[in-house]
Amino acid sequence: METNTESIVEALGALAQENRLTLFRMLIQAGNAGLAAGAIAQALGIPNSSLSFHLAHLTRAGLIRQRRDGRSLIYTADYEAMNALVGFLMENCCGGAACAPEAPCGEDAAQPQRKVSA
Amino acid sequence: METNTESIVEALGALAQENRLTLFRMLIQAGNAGLAAGAIAQALGIPNSSLSFHLAHLTRAGLIRQRRDGRSLIYTADYEAMNALVGFLMENCCGGAACAPEAPCGEDAAQPQRKVSA
DNA sequence: TGTTCGTTTCCATAAGTCTCGAAATATGCG
DNA sequence: CGCATATTTCGAGACTTATGGAAACGAACA
Numbered sequence: 601m602e603t604n605t606e607s608i609v610e611a612l613g614a615l616a617q618e619n620r621l622t623l624f625r626m627l628i629q630a631g632n633a634g635l636a637a638g639a640i641a642q643a644l645g646i647p648n649s650s651l652s653f654h655l656a657h658l659t660r661a662g663l664i665r666q667r668r669d670g671r672s673l674i675y676t677a678d679y680e681a682m683n684a685l686v687g688f689l690m691e692n693c694c695g696g697a698a699c700a701p702e703a704p705c706g707e708d709a710a711q712p713q714r715k716v717s718a
Numbered sequence: 719m720e721t722n723t724e725s726i727v728e729a730l731g732a733l734a735q736e737n738r739l740t741l742f743r744m745l746i747q748a749g750n751a752g753l754a755a756g757a758i759a760q761a762l763g764i765p766n767s768s769l770s771f772h773l774a775h776l777t778r779a780g781l782i783r784q785r786r787d788g789r790s791l792i793y794t795a796d797y798e799a800m801n802a803l804v805g806f807l808m809e810n811c812c813g814g815a816a817c818a819p820e821a822p823c824g825e826d827a828a829q830p831q832r833k834v835s836a
Numbered sequence: 837t838g839t840t841c842g843t844t845t846c847c848a849t850a851a852g853t854c855t856c857g858a859a860a861t862a863t864g865c866g
Numbered sequence: 867c868g869c870a871t872a873t874t875t876c877g878a879g880a881c882t883t884a885t886g887g888a889a890a891c892g893a894a895c896a
């Protein structure tokens with residue numbers, strides 16, 4: 601994700617919706633394994649068409665990614681994008697003074713169930 | 719700011735707009751001194767009525783505060799709210815594993831121009 | 837190849853947001 | 867009190883977003 605104002609606005613907008621925020625957090629917690637669209641729709645209790653709309657929205661914002669596994673499309677969170685977003689907000693905190701770490705959750709953090717090490 | 723999903727969605731939505739994101743960052747950098755509505759409108763190059771709409775939006779989301787100084791209304795960023803927002807996003811990063819500090823920018827950070835002390 | 841399953845696209849509708857001029861509302865000054 | 871200044875509220879128009887049913891699409895399995 602680029603860190604210009606426009607793309608940040610898009611990312612914030614993508615997360616500023618009940619279903620999408622919940623969905624994104626599900627993916628964050630699901631790690632690299634990700635979740636199939638159908639499973640997400642069921643978990644959220646919304647029709648597939650509605651889910652597809654939200655998935656497209658998050659994808660357009662660069663926050664999630666798509667991969668195919670058999671008949672299913674698996675969605676995963678883009679950890680880099682989330683870090684960039686948080687980084688942007690922190691970067692401008694406190695008048696630019698260094699008061700925050702840069703990337704608390706690195707790329708490697710995409711395997712949430714174990715301690716970050718590799 | 720409370721950290722339930724609903725209020726987070728509201729905060730994200732408040733920031734998911736070009737003018738408001740810029741405005742919020744201006745206030746973040748302005749520190750406790752804050753900025754008068756008129757000065758903000760001029761800086762953003764938008765009519766007062768439009769600005770007022772955005773200020774109300776950010777206020778409703780709990781991200782900024784209002785104080786009167788003579789004829790002017792001074793707006794300031796709510797650092798606690800921003801920390802809560804970022805904290806919420808980080809909290810759910812990496813499947814809940816501890817990978818982020820809790821409040822990088824403390825309450826005391828509200829005087830950005832000088833070293834945090836009080 | 838035909839069928840099934842998972843997902844997306846299309847469509848319409850309902851609801852919300854952004855914008856800004858004009859009028860209304862406060863505050864302060866003389 | 868009356869006038870000037872600072873900001874908000876009101877109202878209307880254009881635009882965007884959310885929702886879900888029905889149909890289309892694509893991949894895989896037999």
